[in-house]
Amino acid sequence: xxxxxxxxxxxxxxxxxxxxxxxxxxxxxxxxxxxxxxxxxxxxxxxxxxxxxxxxxxxxxxxxxxxxxxxxxxxxxxxxxxxxxxxxxxxxxxxxxxxxxxxxxxxxxxxxxxxxxxxxxxxxxxxxxxxxxxxxxxxxxxxxxxxxxxxxxxxxxxxxxxxxxxxxxxxxxxxxxxxxxxxxxxxxxxxxxxxxxxxxxxxxxxxxxxxxxxxxxxxxxxxxxxxxxxxxxxxxxxxxxxxxxxxxxxxxxxxxxxxxxxxxxxxxxxxxxxxxxxxxxxxxxxxxxxxxxxxxxxxxxxxxxxxxxxxxxxxxxxxxxxxxxxxxxxxxxxxxxxxxxxxxxxxxxxxxxxxxxxxxxxxxxxxxxxxxxxxxxxxxxxxxxxxxxxxxxxxxxxxxxxxxxxxxxxxxxxxxxxxxxxxxxxxxxxxxxxxxxxxxxxxxx
Numbered sequence: 001x002x003x004x005x006x007x008x009x010x011x012x013x014x015x016x017x018x019x020x021x022x023x024x025x026x027x028x029x030x031x032x033x034x035x036x037x038x039x040x041x042x043x044x045x046x047x048x049x050x051x052x053x054x055x056x057x058x059x060x061x062x063x064x065x066x067x068x069x070x071x072x073x074x075x076x077x078x079x080x081x082x083x084x085x086x087x088x089x090x091x092x093x094x095x096x097x098x099x100x101x102x103x104x105x106x107x108x109x110x111x112x113x114x115x116x117x118x119x120x121x122x123x124x125x126x127x128x129x130x131x132x133x134x135x136x137x138x139x140x141x142x143x144x145x146x147x148x149x150x151x152x153x154x155x156x157x158x159x160x161x162x163x164x165x166x167x168x169x170x171x172x173x174x175x176x177x178x179x180x181x182x183x184x185x186x187x188x189x190x191x192x193x194x195x196x197x198x199x200x201x202x203x204x205x206x207x208x209x210x211x212x213x214x215x216x217x218x219x220x221x222x223x224x225x226x227x228x229x230x231x232x233x234x235x236x237x238x239x240x241x242x243x244x245x246x247x248x249x250x251x252x253x254x255x256x257x258x259x260x261x262x263x264x265x266x267x268x269x270x271x272x273x274x275x276x277x278x279x280x281x282x283x284x285x286x287x288x289x290x291x292x293x294x295x296x297x298x299x300x301x302x303x304x305x306x307x308x309x310x311x312x313x314x315x316x317x318x319x320x321x322x323x324x325x326x327x328x329x330x331x332x333x334x335x336x337x338x339x340x341x342x343x344x345x346x347x348x349x350x351x352x353x354x355x356x357x358x359x360x361x362x363x364x365x366x367x368x369x370x371x372x373x374x375x376x377x378x379x380x381x382x383x384x385x386x387x388x389x390x391x392x393x394x395x396x397x398x399x400x401x402x403x404x405x406x407x408x409x410x411x412x413x414x415x416x417x418x419x420x421x422x423x424x425x426x427x428x429x430x431x432x433x434x435x436x437x438x439x440x441x442x443x444x445x
Contacts, residue, residue: 005156005159005160005163008156008159008160009156012152012155012156013152016148019144019148020141020144020145023141023144024141027136027141028137031113031132032098032115034058035061035115035130035132036115038057038058038061038063038130039115039117042063042065042128042130043128046065046119046121046126046128047119051065051073051074052074054074054076054077055074055076056076057076057077057078057079060108060132060135061131061132062076062078062079062085062106062112062131062132062133063075063076063079063128063129063130063131064076064085064128064129065126065127066084066091066126066127066129067124067125067127068124068126070084070091070127071084072084073126078106079106080105080106084129085101085105085106085112085129085131086099086101086114086116086129090114091116091127091129094114094129095116095118095127098113098114098115099113099114100112100113100114100134101114101131103133106131108133108135109135110134110135111133112131112132112133113131113132113133113134114129114130114131114132115129115130115131116128116129116130173196173198173202173203174202176194176196177193177194177202177205177206177209180192180193180194181193181209191213192213193206193209193210195207195210225279234268238265238268238269238272241261242262242265242266245258245261245262249262271401274401274402274405275401277335277405278384278401278404278405278408292329292330293327293328293329294327294328294329294330295325295326295327295436296325296326296327296328296333296436297323297325298322298324298325298326298333298355298364299318299322299323299324299355301333302318302337302354302355303318304334305334305341305353306341306353308338309338309342309345309351311345313345313349314344314345314348314350314351315351316345316352316353317350317351317353318353318354319353320355320356322355322356322357324355324357324362325435325436326362326413326433326435326436327433327434327436328409328413328433329413332409332413335405335406335409336406336409336410336431337353337366339403339405339406340366340403340429340431342402343402343403344366344368344370344427344429345368347368347370348369348370348426348427349369350369351366351367351368352365352366352367352368353366357435360434360435361432361434361435362432362433363430363431364430364433365428365431366428366429366431367422367426367427367429368422368427369422369424369425369426370425370426370427371426372421372422372425372426372427373419373427378419381403381419382403382407382417384400384401384404385400385401386403386404387400406431410431410432410433413433413434414433414434415434416431417429417430417431417432418430418432
């Protein structure tokens, strides 16, 4: 709107200047036409041989008739009858065009605009001099400037207020659409944009966008259903394959191939489990109802995860757990910490776990001495199937679902996940969750 007002101000300024110039030219032309008419009347009297001693003049107009010697032979009542208004050199210039002389020559304050024209009659040559005071022209220009200087800002202010009200009323539905679109997180079903009652382009836009959101919801439901169904159907054949491989290994059959198949089936089983978890999280987010939550003490989970992931290659320690407790679903804290520690154990030799309380929140920290994650990739690692080291053998790494699952679980409970550096090298992961005794988070928060 500011740009529009600036353009309007520029247009008004140009228009005001043009108006002032046009009125000034019109006033000058009017004065010139009046002087020309008076000159024509005086010439007609001279040519008719009826030139009186005193000439009639309208308003403040000053008229003199000079002979060849420059003496005044006839004049209007307000003109000097003894001294010519113009000097000889000024007469010569006035014959070519109007000249300006001081009004003090006839005892007035304003300047005089003077025209002259020669005429011959009865064997004599006369010069008709007509003068018009500039007072009216100057006063009209001054009045116009005052009107424009006062009226221009007032007009601009009024037009600005009108534009603000009109544009504000016209853009209010658009702002409501923008605000509603900003609130739509994409994780819940049924989020729609408000449809204005007016039958205009904004109404059509809102209807079209809501139709698009309907299609996106249906596509998301189909995707979630497909992933969940596919992962669920894979569980039975994977369980059967794992049992047969375990039997073959116990009987000493299959040799190294059985061991390799066992590792592959284990990884595939973990992948299916991750997919099912994500499908459940997506379904809960779409319904706006996360799984039922209960009070979970943090310390026992830290010790359990540390014992599970401690190996000859990686040492996992619990530095501090305290009496902290969080509000989570069944097995969710185990899954969060298991994914974080498992991810760290693949790249580090020491992993430390701790928990602290701060202003009604519990902060669980996982640090390791591994290579860490570059700051530029810390948002990307929470995307599904993201693997930073694409060159390494996939058998030695995960499928890129661990951190996305952690983020989905934590966000569903009103928490937050932060990645940072460890002095000396390594990765620091902070998981912040509401305390069990604190207020329950809103569903889908």
